[in-house]
Amino acid sequence: MNRLALAGLLGLAAGCGREEIRVYEAPKDQPAAAGAQALPDLGQPAAAARPQLTWKLPPGWQERPATAIRVGHFVVAGPGNQEAEVTVIPLAGTGGSDLDNVNRWRAQVNLPAITAEQLSRLAVSVPIGGFEGQLYDLVGDSYEANDQRTLAAILRREGTAWFFKMTGPAKLVGDQKGAFLEFLRTVQFGGASAGTGAGTAAAASSPAPPASAAAPAASGDAGLPRWQVPEHWQAQAPGAMQAARFVPRDAAGRAEISVAMLPGDGGGRLANVNRWRRQLGLEPIREADLATAVQPLQAGGAAGYWVDLPAPESGRRMVAAAVQVGDRSWFYKLTGEAAVVEREKPVFLQFVQTAAYAP
Amino acid sequence: MLLDRLLAFFSSLKLTVVCLALAVVLVFIGTLAQVQLGLYEVQARYFQSFFVYWQLPGTAVRIPVFPGGYLIGGVLLINLFVSYFTRLDRQRLHPGLLLIHFGLAALMLGQLWTDLAQRESVMRLAEGETKSYSESLRRTELAVIDPSDPQVDRVVAIPESRLRPGTTLTHPQLPFAIRVQQFWVNSAPVRGSTNATAQVTQGTGRQTQFVPRPPVTTTDERNVPTAILELLDRQGRSLGTWLVSDWLLEPQAVEVEGRKYLLALRLARYYKPFSLTLLEARHDKYKGTDIPRNFSSRVRVRQPATGEDREVLIYMNNPLRYGGFTFYQYQMAADEAVRMRGQKPTSTLQVVQNPGWLMPYLACTLVSAGLLWQFTGHLFAFLRERRARLNGRAATPRPEPA
Numbered sequence: 001m002n003r004l005a006l007a008g009l010l011g012l013a014a015g016c017g018r019e020e021i022r023v024y025e026a027p028k029d030q031p032a033a034a035g036a037q038a039l040p041d042l043g044q045p046a047a048a049a050r051p052q053l054t055w056k057l058p059p060g061w062q063e064r065p066a067t068a069i070r071v072g073h074f075v076v077a078g079p080g081n082q083e084a085e086v087t088v089i090p091l092a093g094t095g096g097s098d099l100d101n102v103n104r105w106r107a108q109v110n111l112p113a114i115t116a117e118q119l120s121r122l123a124v125s126v127p128i129g130g131f132e133g134q135l136y137d138l139v140g141d142s143y144e145a146n147d148q149r150t151l152a153a154i155l156r157r158e159g160t161a162w163f164f165k166m167t168g169p170a171k172l173v174g175d176q177k178g179a180f181l182e183f184l185r186t187v188q189f190g191g192a193s194a195g196t197g198a199g200t201a202a203a204a205s206s207p208a209p210p211a212s213a214a215a216p217a218a219s220g221d222a223g224l225p226r227w228q229v230p231e232h233w234q235a236q237a238p239g240a241m242q243a244a245r246f247v248p249r250d251a252a253g254r255a256e257i258s259v260a261m262l263p264g265d266g267g268g269r270l271a272n273v274n275r276w277r278r279q280l281g282l283e284p285i286r287e288a289d290l291a292t293a294v295q296p297l298q299a300g301g302a303a304g305y306w307v308d309l310p311a312p313e314s315g316r317r318m319v320a321a322a323v324q325v326g327d328r329s330w331f332y333k334l335t336g337e338a339a340v341v342e343r344e345k346p347v348f349l350q351f352v353q354t355a356a357y358a359p
Numbered sequence: 360m361l362l363d364r365l366l367a368f369f370s371s372l373k374l375t376v377v378c379l380a381l382a383v384v385l386v387f388i389g390t391l392a393q394v395q396l397g398l399y400e401v402q403a404r405y406f407q408s409f410f411v412y413w414q415l416p417g418t419a420v421r422i423p424v425f426p427g428g429y430l431i432g433g434v435l436l437i438n439l440f441v442s443y444f445t446r447l448d449r450q451r452l453h454p455g456l457l458l459i460h461f462g463l464a465a466l467m468l469g470q471l472w473t474d475l476a477q478r479e480s481v482m483r484l485a486e487g488e489t490k491s492y493s494e495s496l497r498r499t500e501l502a503v504i505d506p507s508d509p510q511v512d513r514v515v516a517i518p519e520s521r522l523r524p525g526t527t528l529t530h531p532q533l534p535f536a537i538r539v540q541q542f543w544v545n546s547a548p549v550r551g552s553t554n555a556t557a558q559v560t561q562g563t564g565r566q567t568q569f570v571p572r573p574p575v576t577t578t579d580e581r582n583v584p585t586a587i588l589e590l591l592d593r594q595g596r597s598l599g600t601w602l603v604s605d606w607l608l609e610p611q612a613v614e615v616e617g618r619k620y621l622l623a624l625r626l627a628r629y630y631k632p633f634s635l636t637l638l639e640a641r642h643d644k645y646k647g648t649d650i651p652r653n654f655s656s657r658v659r660v661r662q663p664a665t666g667e668d669r670e671v672l673i674y675m676n677n678p679l680r681y682g683g684f685t686f687y688q689y690q691m692a693a694d695e696a697v698r699m700r701g702q703k704p705t706s707t708l709q710v711v712q713n714p715g716w717l718m719p720y721l722a723c724t725l726v727s728a729g730l731l732w733q734f735t736g737h738l739f740a741f742l743r744e745r746r747a748r749l750n751g752r753a754a755t756p757r758p759e760p761a
Contacts, residue, residue, distance in 0.1 A: 019520050019521065020518075021515060021517050021518070021521065021528075021530060022500075022514075022515075022516040022518075023513075023514070023515050023530075023532055024630060025511040025512065025513055026491075026492065026512050026514050026630050027491055027511060027512075028511065028512055029512075065566055066566070069548050069567060069606075158703065
């Protein structure tokens, strides 16, 4: 009898360690969970839906099958059996700091590590599918034939860090830089699936644009100014920190208009202008030069200023305006290819000037 | 005779001292072992076990070398009861001693209850996101999801511990059996080709190569498992081999008998009958410094069964207690740097379910009441005796000086 009880107890004890299979009904996962993720800086996989991307394949690039990690993978062949590799990797979260990433890539092309301050000077703003990303060009000092060069662009958007990277022999990567920048410009986020179909650009995650004139920019947000949106501008889903975003219909991917709001004066006139200059890869200016750089602006009963910043080296240009209303500042930016910015500039300035701010 | 010896053994004060000394040693070696094994493994091996085992190198033979937490605690509990009842004065009831002993027993049993029944998980929310489930911090599960119902997913969740290579898993809800070909507790994706996952024939897991990695033990890392599964139909014919991994962003699709199923190896989920929406995550700093001033999450609690819908602010030391769960502010990625990078701020809440949370309070109250009774009783007895002695002394005639 006692033995039986002992055997029963042992059986019970053994059974305790066995986890049972659970059966349950669960509400379906929200697809909007893309912003959430597990342990951001450990590079963990996102629990959410797989990010999607479409692009226009530059001539001479060969596509390789995508993987769960690389949503885009290409090979570019050069003379003498040389090959450069292009990868597109989305990582949920930050994907680590830019400094760590850049220093890792620098180590791969035998370059010494740099500091955070040097990093900000190396970063060049580039358009990536209508958004603004940072491009790092990492090339060694020596001119040996087998020297490696890396072009790496980073875009952080809606909780995902996108890494676009071209690595290969310095000469070949240099030749392909134009094609790489063009590739970055043509990518479209939020498409049905990754593929080569040019122009299959699925709409960005936000639906129908309020294209009609005099429509409030975004319905349901009383904090936004009322403005006259030009007929040929198409509203897009605003990025983080942005209040609104538009692209000229015939120049999508080549120029964009963004509106952002910051409390106070947003850091001051000099800081704002130098931030915009940095985004174009331009040297900062001094306080003394500010008076000649900025122009005054009257907008909706409030005073502001605007600047026109051409960047001839990259062929890009920015017209940016700031309007302070009460305890907050509104920032308007028209950024893109110089020719498109030139064309849109009068419409843009009129757009800024006709904005009406809630009292 | 034997009973008397047993009672003498279990009621001895020496046994109490030995058990307490063993407990001190166990805590000491358990703390040292955390360096190699990590917190959770040490908890399981040293404290939530009857014996601490030593594995003979190169074999599967495990030799018990030291009593574990459950054994020491169990013997102490028996010692407590036996010593109370054997030394009990059957003529007089001692309520103080009774309360103290039951209080101590309640403390030990409450701890055991917490140990067995407490469940800790986390709920990670991006601003604007709604979830009705929390996730385990470490345990993963193989979820076989039937998405055919437009309203809900039917899930058969197989715990990680059942995914032993070579086993075949069946379930009445599933029209197929799952043969576990490979299971790596921790894994990593690799570039280039390896032969580690060559047998995978189906699904998007074919396109990525994974290799096993040694399990991590620190509390700020976690294992990301990968499994290779062969599915068999009701006749035992192979349907193909799939790779599932917590690294993969999407579940693997399987079609069996005209019905679609999804396979996902993911952190174990615990669904709740209510949902939480993160409205705002705040990480405030003292002006001009990086010193955190406040971490808080403003959440919306919705309970469809009762129609309840309200906002709650969760911040440090101010958790939300709701539906038997306690939601503590745990992790946060919502400072200015996160917003400047264009990310959505996220907040992680620790979700603790502990049905035995009242036991320590109850035990401490019992022990306090017992001690109070005991000492007050002694005090009154002492005062009575003192008064009697004084009275007696006053009654005896003072001796005359010689």
